[in-house]
């Protein structure tokens with residue numbers, strides 16, 4: 001089977017982008033301003049930084065202080081405003097956590113936090129992260145109140161199995177908060193798991209380790225796994241100027257708020 005979760009590309013790029021710039025203090029001095037605001041670290045700056053591999057570089061993406069991207073800032077606002085996660089004691093499983101979220105959640109005494117990632121040789125993971133295959137999760141049924149899984153499923157050949165696993169480990173009434181990259185205007189998911197050549201995957205699916213581009217039918221796929229799915233275009237609730245100020249516009253996408261029926 002192909003490695004289920006080669007999720008590290010973005011995390012690695014973020015850390016590299018932050019490291020390559022001038023020393024942190026000097027960098028932040030130069031970025032001070034009021035034009036943009038990062039809800040993750042509550043920093044204000046003249047701009048967000050460009051981010052992405054050559055040819056797919058996005059302007060206005062990376063927070064110079066905490067390294068959050070558009071979808072991270074959107075997820076953070078969503079978690080604060082729409083979920084029970086920070087309002088009561090919860091057991092949370094976080095698949096392939098981003099650094100900002102790992103630091104925030106692992107220190108929160110309200111959260112019984114499990115962070116898991118598919119371990120790849122050559123990468124290091126924050127202390128306490130467990131080796132996790134999303135298609136074979138090592139926890140019993142009904143273990144968690146919330147599962148967070150952002151930009152992971154597009155790496156997994158058998159995503160239907162992964163979705164069923166996410167449902168299985170949730171308590172009835174619990175939620176999976178899911179984000180996937182969607183191709184604009186694509187109705188039906190475009191996938192081919194037989195393509196293994198990294199260059200061909202990049203050409204076809206936008207990244208060397210993706211096996212599909214999701215279309216709008218991702219909602220049906222999640223429903224087929226047993227979830228009650230609410231598609232939340234969360235950035236759109238903000239006026240355009242606010243979307244810009246918090247850098248939510250490009251690459252944010254919808255949040256799939258998926259409940260295991262009670």
Ligand SMILES: [Zn+2]
Nearest residue numbers: 038041063066
């Ligand atoms: Zn930030």
